[in-house]
Amino acid sequence: MAENREFMNRRLHSLLGVIPIGVFLIQHLTVNFFATRGADSFNAAAHFMESLPYRIFLEIFVIYLPILFHAIYGLFIVFQGKSNTRRFGYFRNWMFLFQRITGVYLLIFIAWHVWQTRVQAALGANVNYDMMADILSSPFMLVFYIVGVLAATFHFSNGLWSFLVSWGITVNPRSQRIATYATAVIFVALSVIGMSALLAFINPDLANL
Numbered sequence: 001m002a003e004n005r006e007f008m009n010r011r012l013h014s015l016l017g018v019i020p021i022g023v024f025l026i027q028h029l030t031v032n033f034f035a036t037r038g039a040d041s042f043n044a045a046a047h048f049m050e051s052l053p054y055r056i057f058l059e060i061f062v063i064y065l066p067i068l069f070h071a072i073y074g075l076f077i078v079f080q081g082k083s084n085t086r087r088f089g090y091f092r093n094w095m096f097l098f099q100r101i102t103g104v105y106l107l108i109f110i111a112w113h114v115w116q117t118r119v120q121a122a123l124g125a126n127v128n129y130d131m132m133a134d135i136l137s138s139p140f141m142l143v144f145y146i147v148g149v150l151a152a153t154f155h156f157s158n159g160l161w162s163f164l165v166s167w168g169i170t171v172n173p174r175s176q177r178i179a180t181y182a183t184a185v186i187f188v189a190l191s192v193i194g195m196s197a198l199l200a201f202i203n204p205d206l207a208n209l
Contacts (some may be wrong), residue, residue, distance in 0.1 A: 032197035039129035102151040109148035149194035157187035
């Protein structure tokens with residue numbers, strides 16, 4: 001019974017990492033990418049997301065609760081798992097280790113990002129281009145966000161590979177190798193989108209590139 005429950009929890013953990021959390025990550029990066037078109041474009045995109053009907057319901061049940069479960073169970077996996085990198089050094093063992101390192105970092109990053117944006121918005125601040133430009137004007141925060149975005153894109157891309165395996169979609173070495181290349185492309189593409197947005201916030205001249 002305990003083994004079945006753990007199996008189902010791991011399946012649910014993997015699924016939530018892709019749907020809805022992964023979908024939300026792509027949407028969030030896409031909205032941020034509007035910063036490359038200027039402050040007005042970003043503000044319009046952000047305002048559109050904030051004006052969605054049932055936004056609070058969507059944020060709680062589609063974003064916050066799935067992330068909370070994924071994070072809590074992810075910590076359980078971190079403390080239970082063994083990467084074997086010293087003994088074997090296989091590529092997937094290193095990916096296993098990096099997945100857990102980025103997961104722990106993302107707990108801190110997401111909590112701080114929510115505090116700086118959603119909580120401040122609830123207290124009356126405007127979540128707009130100027131807010132993000134002000135946050136990223138600090139060199140420390142810029143590095144913090146760069147690492148956070150790269151951690152998020154890696155964690156999602158590598159987690160997508162694990163999802164395909166755990167759900168029986170890629171069951172042989174060839175399909176898993178193809179999935180490795182495909183998820184690497186996804187990681188690079190999402191990272192470029194995320195980095196472009198960050199650069200646009202700190203250098204408005206990049207908005208027209």
